[in-house]
Amino acid sequence: MTPTMAGLGRHSEELEELIERAEQQTDKRSFLEEVGELVRASGELLTPEVAALTVLDEMDAAPHAELVAPDYAKVLAPEDIEPGLDGVIVEGELLGVEPTRTFQRDDGSTGFVTDARVKGDKGVYEITMWDDHIQDVVGVDPGTFVRFDGLYTKERRDEVELHTGRDARIRSGEDARED
Known part of the structure; x- marks a missing residue:
């Protein structure tokens, strides 16, 4: 090996x-x-x-x-989100965005990560955003309607986390209400 x-x-x-x-x-x-x-x-x-x-x-x-479950269209409460989901959608009121943190990748490049909190119809969701996706929420005022499309979930430290993937899309304001 x-x-x-x-x-x-x-x-x-x-x-x-x-x-x-x-x-x-x-x-x-x-x-x-x-x-x-x-x-x-x-x-x-x-x-x-x-x-x-x-x-x-x-x-x-x-x-x-094939990996997206047929019932993803329904809104899941935060406690019902499980590891291994792909294509998750979260929408609601932006509560806030944490300060951006940096980290060093093994290849020597710098990465960026932050967390946003969104209050949806079923509860409050914390979403981890990476690199270029961070710019989609920087400057968005708390209380603004936001929509995150294409999130994935994973388990880390016995908790399920929502993350922006490569294909995630983040919209705010009227753009977020178009779907």
Whole structure:
């Protein structure tokens, strides 16, 4: 086993399924090396499964439609959100945005992360935003209606978190009410 593959630890059932899909376009070793590099570059903030989805997306082999549960259209209360969801939508009143934090990636580049709190019909949601997505809420006044499309969930420290992914879209004000 190569060091990059070893860094992923034991493969979950979901990761094994993603590996099988990737093998239609590339070999397992190359795919796992890319996934491992992405996990390390994120400072291990990304799970191997989320990194695998990202790599698959870059390969245009992402199985998004199959991973999105049919009941995602309904509004989930914060306590009903579970790990492994993709394509989650949160909309409501922006309560606030935390100061942006920086971190150093393994490749030496600087990353940016912050959290926003949104009050929706079913409760208050905390959303972790990365890099370019942060600019979509900087300067938006608390109390403004916002909509986050394309969020994913993951478990970290025994809590489920909402995150902006590569394809997330954030809108505010009247633009957010168009859908």
